[in-house]
């Protein structure tokens with residue numbers, strides 16, 4: 001039997017050569033066990049070395065390989081050709097980001113947003129290195145899901161708010177901020193409040209929930225933002241009503 | 248190619264943003280915020296392959312554990328090739344480093360009283376592996392990266408690809424790197440350089456290693472005249488998924504998983520690894536026994552079972568079964584959720600209901616850039632740490648969960664050592680760094696612009712893979728290694744016939760893949776030649792023509808120096824023995840009392 005094939009319709013854009021983006025079709029051997037990334041690698045290796053994209057772990061944990069697959073943000077190492085075969089698969093860079101080239105998006109904005117929420121443990125005591133801080137399994141469970149984010153940016157592509165307002169800090173970074181706020185070892189709540197409570201913070205979210213839908217790691221950023229809104233409201237009341245009291 | 252001559256300048260440049268590089272960076276930032284520090288990484292740091300580590304990180308923390316026991320396990324696990332001064336330092340420092348990770352927010356699993364949990368791991372007498380379910384490396388890497396973000400002074404060069412070390416006046420004084428977004432090739436001057444570029448599993452076709460693990464930093468040091476130590480020792484992991492090579496962590500066995508051959512037998516009982524206990528026996532799994540034996544011995548057992556015809560055929564090569572069903576859905580979801588996810592997605596089976604097909608897979612490089620216990624290489628100003636470096640605590644076989652800890656212990660040490668060095672190193676001649684950069688630009692431009700040659704990267708890389716797999720795998724022989732060396736020499740020649748499709752400067756991954764391939768060929772040759780010259784069997788290096796360990800001749804590290812034509816000259820260096828004289832490795836029974 002001749003080798004079956006599947007067609008990938010791939011977004012192309014090289015800033016030095018191309019005035020505007022185009023699509024290029026590639027016929028790729030069809031294997032049931034192949035993920036979309038395998039097909040893209042096959043193109044790169046065998047027919048067109050000029051196609052640029054990011055990947056590394058091919059096991060859904062490094063977060064590099066996110067792309068739009070038939071209009072939906074996906075990790076290409078975690079979606080299979082068989083789920084699309086025999087139809088054409090359209091491969092595009094993640095939306096809501098500038099494109100550097102082909103399937104490579106510009107991550108600068110996210111890296112700044114991530115930093116802005118202070119995603120690290122904040123305490124005012126100095127580290128005592130003789131013992132761990134105690135944290136019970138239920139204290140761990142309180143934030144664990146929100147710590148599972150691989151920064152794959154699928155939720156940024158799904159977010160309708162980011163589509164109109166690129167300044168919005170966005171689901172993943174807000175979920176991470178919330179993760180630290182919920183961590184029993186952390187005392188940085190107040191320091192994160194300014195940015196969390198700002199317009200481009202949790203209040204920017206229109207609670208559409210698309211982010212949680214597309215998240216491949218079940219982080220539930222929409223839930224994090226919702227919880228953070230409630231916490232932020234409480235913090236606001238405390239700051240208005242009890243400026244002298246314990247905040 | 249875009250040329251750009253203006254040099255960038257820092258006190259310390261760290262090449263590599265994985266666990267080791269980030270730990271080193273935090274150490275420098277904390278020690279002296281006035282030092283100008285840069286982290287160069289070919290991927291965004293949180294994409295580094297530390298992210299894929301699953302099982303955990305070892306350190307003595309529980310009352311039933313001891314310094315001696317962790318040392319003894321590591322040294323016997325190494326088949327006595329580890330340097331014992333380095334092991335002692337490592338074991339002593341390990342608990343503080345994992346506590347530090349805890350203080351930085353790593354979500355370690357916990358006991359009901361709030362203390363961290365530990366789990367058993369292969370080759371360890373006592374459970375001492377800290378874990379964050381089965382995504383330990385992911386959590387450690389993100390914790391380190393996010394912690395580093397608070398140090399504003401640290402300059403990151405994300406997606407910059409280092410191509411060369413700058414050496415002048417007998418010292419390492421910086422690197423040349425390609426800014427991938429623009430294609431510019433830049434000179435980054437530094438008083439000290441720390442290499443933390445990770446392993447090189449991608450020299451083999453079937454590996455748990457991600458695409459970025461191509462041994463770049465190792466090759467850069469090697470080309471600059473620094474010896475590579477113990478390169479013949481390549482760790483296979485006994486439980487990779489067929490086809491993809493995706494890892495099923497040893498923690499699956501630490502939590503009680505068992506290995507079965509095609510007759511449903513726990514075949515490890517036939518390989519000097521002790522007697523199996525029933526899976527519902529409260530003492531199962533027994534430490535240093537059966538499924539919790541060391542990786543080298545488990546992979547060798549697989550090969551023997553395969554010879555006997557006891558393995559199971561699969562479309563992607565023979566497999567055995569890793570059975571974790573008896574652990575139960577609840578515990579699997581709590582302790583091994585990623586194993587379940589990976590097995591479902593990539594093997595199409597749910598391990599709650601079916602055994603997981605697995606086969607040995609290339610996993611870890613014990614060998615690497617030669618350093619002392621302060622992570623200093625013989626080249627002044629050049630430090631190396633993490634999987635790219637060989638200190639050596641791993642010797643001929645690394646114990647699972649020692650590597651993540653090693654990144655931290657020695658990462659910090661590298662940062663401290665480099666900071667100390669730059670404060671006292673004074674001034675030296677750096678007049679040629681820019682001209683060296685210009686010649687590196689010309690070298691890369693020549694590859695980029697080559698219009699002759701009919702080879703593709705993938706074909707040449709495929710032949711390198713085949714050469715390594717067919718001759719330098721789990722069992723080796725002079726004849727197979729000789730063939731491998733010959734084939735690699737041919738592969739090297741063909742590098743010059745590769746013509747690239749891509750003539751764009753912006754994010755040209757074909758060019759970087761080409762440079763990675765060049766690096767890998769260097770590493771592959773170092774592995775094959777070092778293996779050929781070690782005419783004994785020790786740990787992961789098994790020679791069918793020399794089946795015994797030979798302490799008389801080979802209680803020594805191999806040291807590969809690159810020669811003009813790319814092949815290595817191999818010399819030897821004595822192993823450091825402190826308290827544990829070489830003895831037989833015993834598994835499956837109580838080990839010889841430690842400290843003997």
Ligand SMILES: Cc1cc2nc3c(=O)[nH]c(=O)nc-3n(C[C@H](O)[C@H](O)[C@H](O)COP(=O)(O)OP(=O)(O)OC[C@H]3O[C@@H](n4cnc5c(N)ncnc54)[C@H](O)[C@@H]3O)c2cc1C
Pocket residue numbers: 262263264265266267268287288289290291292295296297298299300301302303304305383384407408409410443444445446455456457459460463464494496610611632633634635647648649650651652654
């Ligand atoms: C699947 C898997 C599971 C594992 N599980 C465990 C475990 O449970 N416990 C354990 O102890 N060990 C485990 N290990 C081993 C351990 O994870 C690795 O040895 C360790 O993470 C390596 O860390 P590193 O910092 O040295 O390198 P990496 O994390 O690989 O980082 C290398 C860095 O160098 C950069 N780099 C490389 N080349 C260049 C270049 N040319 N220019 C610029 N930058 C460059 C990369 O961008 C990256 O940032 C596992 C390994 C694998 C593959």
Ligand code: SF4
Pocket residue numbers: 148149150151152153154155156171172175211214215216217218219220221
């Ligand atoms: S929250 Fe989920 S979708 Fe968003 S970046 Fe993190 S892992 Fe990806």
Ligand code: FES
Pocket residue numbers: 055056057058059060061062063064065066075076077078
């Ligand atoms: S390649 Fe790492 S997440 Fe897909």
